[in-house]
Amino acid sequence: MPEADEVLPAPLPPYRVLTGLVDRFGRTQTFHHEAAGEFSGEITGVTDGAGRHFRLVLTTQAQRAEEARQQAISGGTEPSAFPDTLPGYTEYGRDNGIRLSAVWLTHDPEYPENLPAAPLVRYGWTPRGELAAVYDRSNTQVRSFTYDDKYRGRMVAHRHTSRPEIRYRYDSDGRVTEQLNPAGLSYTYQYEKDHITITDSLDRREVLHTQGEAGLKRVVKKEHADGSVTQSQFDAVGRLRTQTDAAGRTTEYSPDVVTGLITRITTPDGRASAFYYNHHSQLTSATGPDGLEIRREYDELGRLIQETAPDGDITRYRYDNPHSDLPCATEDATGSRKTMTWSRYGQLLSFTDCSGYVTVMTMTASGR
Numbered sequence: 386m387p388e389a390d391e392v393l394p395a396p397l398p399p400y401r402v403l404t405g406l407v408d409r410f411g412r413t414q415t416f417h418h419e420a421a422g423e424f425s426g427e428i429t430g431v432t433d434g435a436g437r438h439f440r441l442v443l444t445t446q447a448q449r450a451e452e453a454r455q456q457a458i459s460g461g462t463e464p465s466a467f468p469d470t471l472p473g474y475t476e477y478g479r480d481n482g483i484r485l486s487a488v489w490l491t492h493d494p495e496y497p498e499n500l501p502a503a504p505l506v507r508y509g510w511t512p513r514g515e516l517a518a519v520y521d522r523s524n525t526q527v528r529s530f531t532y533d534d535k536y537r538g539r540m541v542a543h544r545h546t547s548r549p550e551i552r553y554r555y556d557s558d559g560r561v562t563e564q565l566n567p568a569g570l571s572y573t574y575q576y577e578k579d580h581i582t583i584t585d586s587l588d589r590r591e592v593l594h595t596q597g598e599a600g601l602k603r604v605v606k607k608e609h610a611d612g613s614v615t616q617s618q619f620d621a622v623g624r625l626r627t628q629t630d631a632a633g634r635t636t637e638y639s640p641d642v643v644t645g646l647i648t649r650i651t652t653p654d655g656r657a658s659a660f661y662y663n664h665h666s667q668l669t670s671a672t673g674p675d676g677l678e679i680r681r682e683y684d685e686l687g688r689l690i691q692e693t694a695p696d697g698d699i700t701r702y703r704y705d706n707p708h709s710d711l712p713c714a715t716e717d718a719t720g721s722r723k724t725m726t727w728s729r730y731g732q733l734l735s736f737t738d739c740s741g742y743v744t745v746m747t748m749t750a751s752g753r
Contacts, residue, residue: 404418414434417429427483435494437490442485442489443484443486495729495750508520515538528543556576570585594606641662665683689702699718712725717739732748
């Protein structure tokens with residue numbers, strides 16, 4: 386693992402393999418790669434910063450095809466077409482046919498003897514390698530997806546548990562032209578060079594006027610269904626500069642040239658608010674149109690330690706764990722103190738108010 390002050394070469398050599406990520410609190414997320422076999426080099430395990438270990442179950446296209454055949458045989462049905470291989474390259478890039486099929490929790494420091502007997506999540510895949518279904522830890526299907534027969538990867542329908550199926554139709558350029566909801570509003574989309582017309586199933590119409598290309602395309606004018614019009618202006622890199630409402634009132638935004646963070650907002654009456662940040666892009670002070678100011682201070686780890694309200698009242702935040710961004714206590718301007726305790730997973734376990742009353746939360750192994 387490189388030291389904090391070690392400068393990595395740019396670009397990184399292609400032989401480097403990511404084995405872990407360390408945040409500013411020293412919490413490490415470790416990636417375990419398969420050493421040999423058909424999944425050699427693939428990530429098959431993850432250990433999070435709290436010490437929990439997750440096993441990632443991968444499958445090949447051939448394994449999924451065989452499983453589909455066995456399920457058909459056991460169910461007494463004719464096996465559907467399920468190829469043993471997938472094309473090596475698609476319009477989305479290289480495809481080795483390997484998919485994530487399930488995630489298991491295999492070690493939990495808090496509940497070492499109470500590990501779940503089923504995967505936390507399971508995924509189903511179509512014969513073409515597209516995500517078809519998602520199942521939760523109770524083996525309940527929570528999402529389903531349907532794809533175009535002709536265009537691999539083009540979703541034509543999806544469904545959430547206990548909700549209606551939403552369907553989509555596309556034009557020859559692969560753009561959505563209809564969104565069909567049998568239990569609510571449906572929409573049609575008509576595309577022109579610089580505007581999109583959206584009509585709902587109640588025949589209400591909105592028109593979005595755009596400028597720019599590719600990633601810099603922005604909606605600069607919106608004609609609403611009630612006949613009103615709102616407008617927006619953006620700078621050369623796509624950041625919002627002004628917004629004009631239906632009454633013609635304009636609000637101006639001034640983003641920082643480097644970070645893009647908003648440093649000033651000027652309302653239609655000419656009143657302005659200013660915002661200031663530190664080199665970590667954290668807000669350090671803000672001044673409203675009335676001249677009143679709020680201020681914030683942070684420690685060397687970027688945690689909020691003091692907040693000053695416009696009336697001068699100060700709230701302080703205390704931390705007892707150098708590896709956590711969660712406060713153990715807060716103290717207001719009157720000296721009233723509140724304390725909190727947290728689990729290693731960031732769950733609130735107890736809260737003591739300024740009167741000394743304690744509220745205790747008990748969590749299950751699944752975090753409920």
